Amino acid sequence: MTINKEHFRRALQHSPFHSRLAALSLTEEWTGWNGYKAARTLDKLSTEYFAVRSSCSVMDLTPMEKYRISGKDAFRFLDRLVTRDLSKLKPGMVTYVVWCNDDGKLIDDGTLFQLDEDQYRLCSQHHQLDWLLISSIGFDVNIEVETHEVAALAVQGPTAYSILTEAGIDGLADLKPFGIAQLQCNGFPLVVSRTGYTGDLGYELWVDPKHAESLWDALFAIKPRLDIHPIGLSTLEMVRIEAGFIMPGFDFNTAESTIRADYDRSPYEVGLGWLVNLDKGHFTGRQALLAEKARPVKRRLTKIYVDGNKPVREAFIFDAKHGKQIGEIKCATWSPILKANLAIADIEFVNGKLPPQLWARVDYQRELKWLSIWAECRVSDKPFYTPEHRSATPPANF
Amino acid sequence: MTEQMDVIIIGAGHNGLVCGTYLARAGLDVLFLEARDAVGGMTATRAIDTDYHTPGLAQTSFPVCTQIRKDLQLDSFGYSVGKAADTISLEQNGAHLRIGQQGPSGQGVSNSDTMAFDQLKKEYLDYAKALRPLFQNKPPRLKDFDFKDKTTLAKLGWNLRVGLGSDSMNEFLRIATMNMYDILDEALENEQLKGALAADAVLGHHMGPRTPGTVLTWLNRLSGELNGSLSVVDGSDSQLGHALRKAAAASGASFRLNASVRKILVEKSRAYGVEMADGEKIKAPLVISNADPRSTLLDLVGAPELDAMFAQRVSQIRGAGDVAKLHLALTGLPEFTGLAGADLEHRLIVAPTMMYVERAFNPAKYGECSDNPVLEITIPSLQNKSLAPAGHHVMAVNVTFAPYNLEGGWEKAKDQFASKVIDQLCRYAPNLKSLIANQELLTPQDIEREYHVREGHWHHGEMTIHQSFMMRPLYGAAQYDTPIDGLFLCGAGTHPGGGLTGQPGHNAAQRILAMRPAS
The missing domain is CATH 2.40.30.110 (Aminomethyltransferase beta-barrel domains)
Known part of the structure; x- marks a missing residue:
């Protein structure tokens, strides 16, 4: 990881897509998100919303916390971390997971990408390095923060597939929901997963920050034929509620930031009981959840x-x-x-x-x-x- | 082959033996699995040369807890309390200080010293007595306590408030978390006397006299006096380990020596047996570990079977050993300046002043050995002639401080450190060097390897306040319990801690028996 020694000069970091976002922002309504300058809106809310639901939207996901987890025990480490049974996860697949503290209370949720044998990416809303390191005791596993090394872009909406294909990304036709593909766009490599937070057809694109702008430009080159709009966090809030997705830290208090007794929540309490497998091997919080289920x-x-x-x-x-x-x-x-x-x-x-x-x-x-x-x-x-x-x-x- | 037992005890140290014997006497099939070739753990006799043996790590001890001695009828298995040993604090010029049954004596000891010492001792013995309910029972929970916890707390409260009286209780609450340096400086004047008592408070711990909490470690040691006098451990048949082995065998327990457990078998958070180093599996619904909490939970169970935060807390248990052990095989009895031959049956220490002890601790904080270590010296062969050929002797020396994590590593430093300690000893016993036939130095790393104790700590974990009582060994595993059903701890890492008291083993057995459904 290269350390940006100039970071303090800016209160909020610019994402690799910032130049393009700034150029298209009509509202200049910015906010902080995990230390990055992120758009709350760029245009009228209705324009952004209908881009997601009727054409195609683009959202900068770079501020999402991303961790590369690798090594001999990577799978065992993750299986002990999360409540879900991971035995069906394979290279080229993504799964939605949550993880708990010892008391069975939710710390965060995230998407887990298996990029290769013993190579995983965990993508979460909140910073998790401390919890991942605590959880790594007794495992031969390597955990790296790659939040700033991977630029991420969500391309979501009914025409997302057509736009990506027309932008030169071949090989998406067979990609099923929760699948991952290692593809090319105009000569640079990128990882595409069929995932999203909108409940619509959509993809998430993971790319080296140095190709971020080229990727953006390739997509927006299609705009004359198929409409495409950048969206901000306000629109995301609307569509994620429509899709029934919950947001840790907003819809419930995350365990490690909870001080008052009973203010934290278990997976059962947030309606994610289907993500808990009490019959797989041990995972953190299992005994507490077993006891909760009996009540x-x-x-x-x-x-x-x-x-x-x-x-x-x-x-x-x-x-x-x-x-x-x-x-x-x-x-x-x-x-x-x-x-x-x-x-x-x-x-x-x-x-x-x-x-x-x-x-x-x-x-x-x-x-x-x-x-x-x-x-x-x-x-x-x-x-x-x-x-x-x-x-x-x-x-x-x- | 898979064997099925009621109870497996991992490690046949004295606490394991006490615990297992109670359980065997309650009718359970108990199997002791001991990795070493002898039972008794740190008290087991070890060879330092073909003809020379020493009683292992334990050098001096108080009698085992009276209740255990009675319950397990240890006297009928040959147990007897050793001869009372005085403590002789050495001075190079021969002006030694002696602390015996009658209090301190020596050239520099005045009447007022004796009186002040008696008063201090009486006061602290009263505190130790008041705390007895706490030591002799599982540490009470502060939330969701059961009947037993309530009676322990009630007895403790009664003892503190009514037993001690309000003045004494207030004084106890004042001193409980203080350090020995300040306490001794308040109470006594004689530097030599203060030095000797300060050494007692820090022996086996990574603490100097000025470390907060050393009053408690001293109180813990004093509570041993409630069972009788300190004596030199000599490895004879009347010693605790031997008597316990016979008591255990008589109650039907079986033993396997050289039987190293590789892991505790766990399924769905329940222990169901152990796997031996050779792959053999032995099943039992109750697995009790006499091993230290870190080895038990991190190595034998493994962090993956535990919740993450709990595993993290286990890994943070403080317990890096800070005492090295020097064994000398001697062709004759050394002559100590100013001491008669009979004096050598007692416990000799080098801790001339509190400042000396504190200065000895300073380098240990930075991972270095003491320049002038605190020494505890015994010659067990004076009492047990079988330890050495006729006319020959073995000398055992606890060398404090010698940190487990030595800066630069022990490999290079070990021989040099041993010679330094021998040179230091020669300042008190000039002819010592000429008598040495053989020698061994056990660093905390050697102790870890040979006695299977994480970081070579005598007490399986520092006896600091945050690792005592209901916090021993740690939050989430008090009361001898672990998060793994059917797995219990019974060693020195549990309440009330180290020392050859047998108390942790006793309390663990009571706890386990109380939990069994009535059949």
């Missing part, structure tokens, strides 16, 4: 439709039968494509069960005056938005 369900992050069209941000949830406050909305969005108010709420169960009737008290402003209405909530067991074209292989050509 009645205490609470769960629950996807809900909130009636009406008043914008929901934070709101309390009530059990209609007992009139008791039993939860709160953690994230919400108006879904233009579904024409519905969507939210993910942290709800306390009553006697191990989700109460059948839930209401939200929605506070909203009208001409700066605060008003309050009651809105009924309907639970959704599935992600709100899962278009068929998301998983079609080969994807439709435009």
Whole structure:
């Protein structure tokens, strides 16, 4: 790793795509993300949103924390780190994982890429080096931070496949969801995974930072024929809620940043129980999760439709039968494509069960005056938005 | 072949023997697996030459805990308390200080010294007595405690508040976390006396008299006096290890020597047996480790079978040995300036002042050996003639401080360090060098290798406050328990710590028996 000794001159680092983002930013609305200058928006929110849902969007993912994990015990190390059974993971595959502390409380989630035999990349929202090193005691494993050595770009939307193919990246037709391909674009190598955080057809591109701008330019060269827009974090928030993806540190407090008792959350409590395999070998938090599973369900992050069209941000949830406050909305969005108010709420169960009737008290402003209405909530067991074209292989050509 | 036992005890050191004997007497099939060729761990006799033997690492000890002695009927298996040994603090000019049953005596000892010493001793013995419920039981949990924990806490509270009285209790709370240097400086004037007591407080630890917590290590040592007097370990048949071996065998336990365990077999966080170095598997629903906590959890179980943060905490247990052991085979009895031949049956120390002890510790902090180490010298062959040919002797010397992680490594430094210590000894016993037939120096690294103790620490882990009581060996594994079901710890690394008390083994056995479902 090369150390950038000039980093202190900038409060926020410029990603390898920054010159291109800056040139296209109409709003100049920037924010910090893991130490990088990241766009909150670049254009009107609706333009960005419909790029994801109707054409093609591009989002700079470089600030995501990336770790290269290799060595003889890399697999055993990872299998002990995460709650999921990794035995089906193969080279050229990605899987979604979460990991817990000893108490079975979530530290973070991430995508795990098996790039080769004994070669993995773990991509997470929050910084994990300390936890990975703590977890490495007793394993012959090598852990390297590669956040700054790998530029990453999410290309998402119904026409993403066509744009990438037209930009000169061959070999995507057979790439299934959660697959990885080592490909070329105009003479430089790149890794493409069919993954994303939007719930739409999409790919994530991993490339040496020195080729970042060339990659960007190759994609935007298609713009005259197929529309393509850069998007920022605000749009991502909308589409990830539609897709039912949760965000550690926002929808629940991550364990290593939790001080108050019972403010952290287990995989079961955030609805990720399907990622926990108590029958595989030992993993950190297994005994705590085993004990938790034997107890009645205490609470769960629950996807809900909130009636009406008043914008929901934070709101309390009530059990209609007992009139008791039993939860709160953690994230919400108006879904233009579904024409519905969507939210993910942290709800306390009553006697191990989700109460059948839930209401939200929605506070909203009208001409700066605060008003309050009651809105009924309907639970959704599935992600709100899962278009068929998301998983079609080969994807439709435009 | 797969054998099936009720209980496997890894390591037949004295705590393992105590624990296993209690369990065998409760009707369980107990198998001891000992990697060395003798039981008794650090007390087992070792050869330093064809005709010369020493009683291993342990040099002096207090009698085993009275309760254990009674419960296991150790006296009927030949156990007897050794002859009471005085401590003689050597001075090069022969002006030695003697601390015996009657208190200190010597050229420089005044009446006021004697009185102050008696008062200090009485006060601290009272504290040690008050703490006895804590030492003799599993350390109570502070949350979710059971009935036993409640009675321990109640007894402790009673002893501190009512037993000691409010003045004494307040004083105890004041001194509990202090260092020996300040305590001794407050109470005594005689430098030689202070030096000798300061040496007692740091013996076997990586601590100097000014290290906080040394009052507790001294109290822990003093609690041994509640069982009787200190004596020189001489390896004779009446010694603890031998009696325990016979008691264990009589209660039906079986032994395997030269039986090295490679790993503890674990499935789904439950121990179900062990795998031997030769690949043989022995199954048992209860595996109890007399090995130190780090070796047990990191080497035998392995970090992958543990939660990450717990494994990290285990790896952080402080316990780098800081004492080397010098054994000398002698063709005759050395002559110490100012001492008669009979005096050599006692415990001799070189710790003339507290400052001397503190200065000895300074280099150890930076990974260097003491320039002028603190020495504890015994000649066990005076009591046990079988240790050496007629007229010949063996001398055992604990050399403090000699850090496990020596800067530059032990390989080069070892011989030089041994000669330096011998030169130092010659300043007190000028004819010593001419008597040496053979010698061996065990550095903490040798102790680690030969006694299978991580980093060669006598006490299997420093006895600091943060590694004591319910924090011994560490948070998440107190009360002899581990996160692995069916796996328990019973060695010096557990509460109340090192010393030949048998207390950890006893407490572990009580804990395990109390957990068994009534059948």
